[in-house]
Amino acid sequence: MDVDPFSEILNLTKAQAVLAGGFTAGAPWAVRFPPRDKIKMSAVLKGSCWIWLEGEAEPAHLHAGDVGLLAAKRSYVMASDPAIEPVEATSLFSEVGRTTAVLGSGEDFAFIGGHVVLDPMNGQLIGDLLPPWIHIKAGLPEAAAFSWLLSQLVEEEAAGLPGSQIASSYLAQLLFTQILRAHLKSVGPMPAGWLKALADSKASPALRLMHGDPGRDWRLAELAKACAMSRTTFAGRFKAVSGKAPLTYLTEWRMRLAERALREEATAVALIGQSLGYSSESAFSNAFKRVTGRSPRAYRSGANYAGSEA
8 A cells, every 4th residue: 555644644643623513593693703722624514604714804605515624723703694793602602511502593504613633742734734714615526525524424413323423523534634635636825845745746756755664765866766857856846845855854754753652652762763764873863853952862751751740
């Protein structure tokens, strides 16, 4: 099976999508949601609405089947009409354990939402590369899977069958993955990073090679050949889309893997370094300290101390 950097990074960031709840509404209505530190997912099941993000000059229009991802810490208003004075979402969901609400008749509009929890150590690998707002319209080819996922989420929530909680969690996780896939296929601007490199057909073969065997002593010429480019052209292209020189990217990815091993495993430091291509513990320790600012042993001690405090 080909190595999948997309899945590897999702695993490293421990991205976990959680279905939080939703509401139904009958016009006229408007709700203001407070800013949150978590990435928020939104999906319109029925009807349509306006969504107005803090800092934006104009609202966007959402229709049934549309999905949105809010990665920025901003408040926003959802409404049948942007001119309506909104009620605060905190007042609708103020009761402990309450996850659904009805505004007015509840006949015109239905919405579900959730959020994505990221690992505090590596979450920026995703969070820093997403635009503030992603809107995937139901009519786009990339959104073909959304209809089934949303209908299954609604069915799981309504039926209350055994295992519905974990089924909903898996469906929400798949919905988040599909949103990122759709964003990956979009022609919109992306900041330089692994996501843009993965979307770039000319640079992505090198990314897959490095993720497939991070412990290999990759040479620039090998990576350039895999991408059918000269070394100079390849180096410039890879840096333009990823934000880093190819071998710098490889070193930093190795250190991400090393950090995880140091936090979660009892493997000897020398063996971790060896698995990542370093011929000696000192060579690995020097590289690790150069990238992270700490020696592997100091990093492990700090991680263990933080874990015991938690």
